[in-house]
Amino acid sequence: MALWYVDRSRFETGTQECSWKRYLGYHFGPSGYGIARQAQSLPLATGTGVHEGLDPLGQWAMAHPEATEIPLEVIRAAATEARERYQTNAHASGLAGMADPERVNFVIGEQGALIAGLIWCAGLEFFPDLLRDHQVIAVETEETLVLDCTCGLGSRIGTAADHDARACQGICFMSRPDLITRARLRPDSHQYWEYKTAGRITPAWQESWETKIQFHAGIVACEQRLGIRIDETYVVGLYKGDRRKNREGVAQQGSVCCYGYKLPAVPPMHEEKWEALWEDKTRTPQRLNPKWEKTPIWLADFDKFGPELEATDSVEYWIRWLSPELRQQQIAIVGPFNRQEVLIQGFLRDLVPHERQWQTAIWNIYQALDAAGWEWADERVQSEIGANVQRSWNCRKFGSEHHCPMEMLCFRQEGWQDPLAHGFVLRRPHHIPELDAALQAGVIPPEVEVEEEE
Secondary structure: OOOEEEEHHHHHHHHHHOHHHHHHHHOOOOOOOOEEEEOOOOOOOOHHHHHHHHHHHHHHHHHOOOOOOOOHHHHHHHHHHHHHHHHHHHHHOOOHHHOOHHHHHHHHHHHHHHHHHHHHHHHHHHHHHHHHHEEEEEEOOOEEEEEOOOOOOOOOOOOHHHHHOOOOOOEEEEEOOOEEEEEOOOOOOEEEEEEEEEOOOOHHHHHHHHHOHHHHHHHHHHHHHHOOOEEEEEEEEEEOOOEEEOOOOOEEEOOOOOEEEEEOOEOOOEOOEEEOOOOOOOOOOOOOOOOOEEEEHHHOOOHHHOOOOOOOOHHHHHHHHOOHHHHHOOEEEEEEEEOOHHHHHHHHHHHHHHHHHHHHHHHHHHHHHHHOOOOOOOHHHHHHHHHHOOOOOOOOOOOHHHOOOOHHHHOOOOOOOOHHHOOEEEOOOOOHHHHHHHHHOOOOOOOOOEOOOO
């Protein structure tokens, strides 16, 4: 026996979506760490790609506590690396050869531009505002909080490694705050910041964060490690725009980070012109005439506009050419939200019995699997799973295009008896403590492209 790991994602999956989805995604399979649906199409830009690009900006800010803005070369390096990493992974996913090469390269270019563009917007607009009033003191640090300790060290004391070394069987809650800051004028005031990409940033989306456990559950472990108290929480919303089909039926990302409007040159009448939005600058009801073409900015040649920006690629040139006001529109700062003590203590108190119930359920299913020769499709196993884990059957909450990745298993579609041979792979734990535990147990999850839900 060892620590029982849990994080916000699997807790919310089991309580707000479907318990079967949690079981399959986090506990099923020969590794005991769950399975994930292997990507069936080219991966699009998600929060992971943007996070990886924003992390170096936060790290630089933490290493330069007196700085009030991020140097261009630091933003450039972060945006370029994140964009190239995405493009490399997309090409290496094994899916690039399954479609028209020209279309594949176009989509990869578009999504790479989106990632780089959002990083540039955050570097140019969000971080200067942040650093003017705050000092970064922690970036993407793995936090662990052990509850219901059985080793004698004590609950909420020490790290997961401390308890694991003592063969503790407690509940370990894992979190990884994006940014922790200290107010420059109030050194005893600390803030928690979370990045979130979104296709739409609506009032309802913004209001929902005040009672999200993602904030509050991660606060306690961070406070314990740093010896501080976090008073406020914020969401940094990064606007991706909807992905909709154009008149030709081709899906395009609705983001100014990817597309602009170009009026081709007509010598000697006028040179080539660009606009960020399909509206004239006078804000009159008139629209730009149809001769203005929606154009991929990552394929544009901006050299003819002059070297004043000294940009190294078209995405950088475009984002830096946009007005500060338009760049700021790609970022929504939601908060501050006050510390919710009732939610924090209530969640942590209720988490222990909830996870102990899951432990019992997994043990019951394990025994049924053992009796059935590890054939999960055996009806005895299926009955035991159903007796311990309740399905919601809400498989298409956001429509068939965004259905639950586990749908084919629940509906017993072809190949459901052997998921790992029909489009599924072992889940690779996202948090380092759990990943280390998997590696120590001799389970080496593969690094493959899987479907990532936004």
